[in-house]
Amino acid sequence: MSSDVAERAAGSARPTLLVIADSLSYFGPKGGLPADHPRIWPTLVAAELGWDVELVARIGWTSRDAYWALIQDPRVWATVPKAGAVVFAVGGMDSLPSPLPTALREQLRYLRPPALRRRVRNAYQWLQPRLSPLGWPVALPPKLSVEYLEECRTSLAYMRPDLPIVGCLPSVHRSDAYGKVHTGRPAAVRALEAWGAETGVPLVDLGAAVRSNIDSDDANPDGIHWGWDGHRAVADAMLSTLRACTAVTEPAVEGSR
Secondary structure, three states: OOHHHHHHHHHOOOOEEEEEEOHHHOEEOOEEOOOOOOOOHHHHHHHHHOOEEEEEEOOOOOHHHHHHHHHHOHHHHHHHHHEEEEEEEOOOOOOOEOOOOHHHHHHHHHOOOHHHHHHHHHHHHHHHHHHHHHOOOEOOOHHHHHHHHHHHHHHHHHHOOOOOEEEEEOOOOOOHHHOOOOOOHHHHHHHHHHHHHHHOOOEEEHHHHHHHHHOOOOOOOOOOOOOHHHHHHHHHHHHHHHHHHOOOOOOOOOOOO
């Protein structure tokens, strides 16, 4: 670690939990929420650890976007020196069916005039669920997901070889927008588990944590984002993993539930 990084890490009063994620990290049962909302899982985890939290996330982010955030976002650069752990809570979007090119979806916002943009977006939204039962291609193939996550891991290891890193297995969904299809998940899980075993990165299974919540009335009606019980279940799973790979063994805030 360089001297300036070491000095900043030593001078930090509390570690920071750095979470690079997709919208599952900040959407609740009724939609998107501020990054400091007390009931989303990153905030729950940080509160129980007695840490600060820096959530860097956007809707639709894949492992590729996580890598771009790591190398481009100055909030990430500022947080790494004082981080107690880094969580890459991405991968769910990677494994969703994307029969229309992901690049097309990303470019829709740039279409002009607005009337054309609306027509193209409506066509995309009509086609997406109807083509999703094909199950292929996925938004990001498992091989590429792992390659981007490995780039993230090696980059952080160069700066902070002592920094714990946690990954995630994809969530599950019942979203009409994707035809309720998730045939890409098993291959993604296999690739991520192989990567985790090879590198020693522990993985939190988001699907196992939220499956019952997704199938309940507590979940977001969109069928992909979680309700409060889902966020609590993910927080519990994440806390167990973080305590196993850091020095924190007991909740810092009693009765936080």
